[in-house]
Amino acid sequence: MNAPPALSVVVPVYNEGENVVPTLRGIVERTHMRPLEVLVVHDFDEDSTVPVVKRLQSELPELRLHRNIIGRGVLNAIKSGLGVAAAPYVLVTMGDGSDDPNDIDSMYELARSGADVVAGSRYVRGGKQLGGPLLKRTMSRTAGLSLHWLGGLPVHDATSNFRLYSKRLLDEVTIESTGGFELGIELTVKAHLMGLRVAEVPTTWRDRTAGQSRFKLWKWLPRYLYWYRRGLAGRFVR
Ligand SMILES: Nc1nc2c(ncn2[C@@H]2O[C@H](COP(=O)(O)OP(=O)(O)O)[C@@H](O)[C@H]2O)c(=O)[nH]1
Ligand SMILES: [Mg+2]
Structure with a gap:
């Protein structure tokens, strides 16, 4: 039997045939912890990412294709990946090249030294956000920043999904997110309210160069506000 991975990486994909090769190469080549497993999570067999990953597997044996078995959509894909991840630490990162894999090693170091959530943080010194819709970026x-300064959350970026979680945290929380990308803020707020350590690493997020974003700002906004309020209220209930 193979040794269990030190780190599992969950990469949700929706027709990322064009973007996924440099993204996956970056994850494998820029990180140093081994054994590493990279779970590429797709919703349906016809997804354009699937044949591309199959070809790349001969070169990068760390890659595993995982068909999301929970139901369509990025939240279900991430949950499905978290469910099969075998390592004590699980990183979620996007398949469209928007996250910087050079930051994964330092995120892993912080997790190894006891943080249950390590956020890739765009809004701290050294972090950046390049491109994307102005309204989404501003919100x-x-x-x-307001959850940090008013709510006492130890990180400056609550909404990025470039995040590393301990298996300990994932085993303990019941995920209540209902869709989209709200999972990052849910797990961060919950870990903080549970008294667990939440840390951050500055990172640069770049908008995709090929394909279309599937982010639905207005549809998902009420859920973001829900977690935002829980995060703010946390200051008073802890
Ligand atoms: N499995 C799966 N992945 C998705 C879905 N929607 C988006 N993704 C992936 O999630 C990542 C980020 O999505 P994107 O639409 O670019 O969101 P944005 O970066 O916030 O604009 C990319 O890797 C997408 O391929 C979906 O419905 N199912
Ligand atoms: Mg994107």
């Missing part, structure tokens, strides 16, 4: 930045 995300405002939420992150």
